[in-house]
Amino acid sequence: MAKPIILAVDDEPHVLNAVARDLQERYRGDYRIVKALSGQEALEAVQEFKRRGTAVALFVVDQRMPGMSGIELLAEAIVLYPEAKRVLLTAYADTNAAIASINEVALDYYLMKPWDPPEEQLYPVLDDLLDAWAAHVPVPYDGIRVAGTLWSPRSHQVKEFLARGQIPYQWLDIEKDDEARTLVEASTEGRSVLPVLFFPDGTLLEDPDMHVLADKVGLRAPALKPFYDLIVIGAGPAGLAAAVYGASEGLKTAVVEREVPGGQAGTSARIENYLGFPQGIGGADLARRAATQARRLGAELLVAQEVTGVRVDGPYRIVTLDDGSELRCHALLLATGVALRTLDAPGLERLLGASVYYGAATSEAANYQDRDVLVIGGANSAGQGALFLSRYARSVTILVRKDSLRHSMSQYLIDQIERTENITVSPSTEIAAVTGEHSLETVTLVDRASETSTTVRADAIFIFVGAMARSDLVRDLVEVDDAGFVLTGQDLLAGGRRPRGWRLRRDPLLMESSVPGIFAAGDVRHDVVRRVASAVGQGSVAVTAIHRYLDTV
Structure with missing residues (x-):
């Protein structure tokens, strides 16, 4: 943490040096002493301190300066540092101005020049002011x-x-x-x-x-190699598991993630049914641990870099990144997961990111302290989001299209929701429309059973509905089902036929797509259980199939 600032300002160099000398002698161990020869120079320094998040504890300012007087400087500086203590240096002729400034800029003290000896005329005053400042001003945020x-x-x-x-x-x-x-x-x-x-x-x-x-912030770094044994697209649970197992088994492995590690699971406030964490674990924390583990074992994580194209060139699978660069590999694993399906209710899109959020939006929960929020969805992610929001919001109402939560939510979450006093479940309910110019104001709800509608006030909506496969990159390259989920392994052999264009004598390996050497794991695959543990298992098992494939290359 940077030392707090004591700023000394005087337009006469010899006076300024004397002030700084006396301040250094007494306070240099706990404070940084900064000098300025004019009010404008001092004001620019104050603005820079504020940008850096550095605390200013004390202004020691001469009153009579050309261009900007001491009082004028203090009037502007205290807007940025209202808690800083203020001392005005005056001559006899400036006494009236100093007294007037006590009200004008809440002056703490004025000192006559010269102040020798400082042990009697300067330090006792400043000691009291600095002790008062330190006792009541919180430690500045240094980030x-x-x-x-x-x-x-x-x-x-x-x-x-x-x-x-x-x-x-x-x-x-x-x-x-x-x-x-x-x-x-x-x-x-x-x-x-x-x-x-x-x-x-x-x-x-x-x-x-x-x-x-x-x-x-140091998240993005270029690839270290032009060629890898295995490239993983997506750093959700499946992709991170594949990175851990691939790197630990000697494969040159790189993971490309368009955002930050974690995928949809990374937005979960708390995952309580993942093996080995009896108290539960936050999705972002789980992702951080997995990413650290993958890096420690030798995998490269290319974060905030998007794959814009995938193609095949003989034995090589080639990915193009958003900066135009290309990476080559023998085996490619698609772990791109799913995207939340959007709702089409009138008024929602205009408020997206401004009181309407897709996913848990844990970064926003504290902003809805003692407010009323709605959660739309009936799966585990909705339940986890509702429980997290209930710590802050006055009320949380879960809207679910079906007649109860039991169709798609784990029982442990249902039990917790039933025990949480400020959470209400509204079954058989859909959103018809919302209103609000800059933020959410009202929501029109439709009861699917009675086909009646009501309008309620709400401060925010958090939406967790459905999932769409993130397979756009490869839909023209590999076979997918009608919903866009990637077909792999035995699913490609339905009806006793092999995939179109399949030239090999062998059948597709477990988790291998219709293009040899391109695999898929996690939620982007056809007909899988969409749970964190399932995705981790698939990412791990996929590496075994990839080893078998690499043995034939």
Whole structure:
């Protein structure tokens, strides 16, 4: 943590040096002493401290300076640092101005120049002020800060990206925090660009592209090799399991992930039925552990890099990345998972990312403290999301199309939901429409049993409905079912025929697609159990089949 700042300002160099000398003598062990020769120079320094998240404990400012007086400087500086203590250096002729500034800028003290000896005239005053500051000002946050508005979809995307990547950050809502708004205005010179990210090194990003942000926080790195034994597309549970087993068994393995590791499971607030974690584990935490394990065993994780194309060239499978580069491998594993199906109710799309969210949106839950939220869906992800939201929201209502949760949700989640006082389940219910200009206001619900509708007020909607296969990359290359899920192994032999274009004498291996050497695991496969443990098992078993394939290459 950087030392708090004591800022000394005087336009006369010899006076400024004397002030700084006395401050250094007494306070250099606990504070950083900074000098400025003018009010404008001091104000620029204060703005830079704020961008860096550095605390300012004390201003020691001369009153009579050209261009900007001490009182004028303090009036602007305390907008950014309202808790900092303020001392004005004056001559006899400035006494009236100093007294007037006690009310104008809440001046803590004014000192006559000269103040010798400092042991009697300076240090006792400053000691008291600094002790008071240290006792009442919290330790400043020394990390990434994200400034934006709750109703900004782009702010939500940035927060969700950082949260899923387990990158710590502090949220600054400029609609609620005047200090944060002033910081943004000063740093962006009035440009209306949100969100703004402030980094500890003093740099900032305005509404960054996710690739740029990934580079900045150290998530994105180029591939180290042009060729691999195995490339895995997708870093959900299946992809990470394949990376762990592939790397541990000596395969040169790379995993390409378009966002951050974890997949849909990574958005789960808590997974309580995964073997080996009796207290449950957060999806992001499970993903972090698995990614660390894969890297330790030698796998490369190419994060925030999207595969834009897949093709076959003889014995090689080639993937094209979004930066135009290409990677080659002998075996390719599709672990791209699924995307949540979107709802088509009028008004929803306009509020997406601004009180309407697909998935758990754990980064937003705390913003709905003591508010009323709706959860749409009846599977495990909806139950986990509802339980997490219930820690913050005044009420959580689960809307499910079927007559109960028992058709698709695990019993342990149902039991917890029934024990949670602020969660209500509304069966046989669908959303018909929503209203709200900048954020959600009302929701029209339809009872499927009675075909009656009601309108209720709500502050946010979290949607967990259905799943669509993320197989667009390969739908023209491998065989898929009518819903787009990849057919593998025995599913390709239905009706006693082999896949179209299959030239090998052998049948497709377990989890092998209709193109030899391209495999699939996890939720993107046809007719699988969509659970974390199932995906991990498939990713692990797929490596065994890939070894068999590599033995023939």
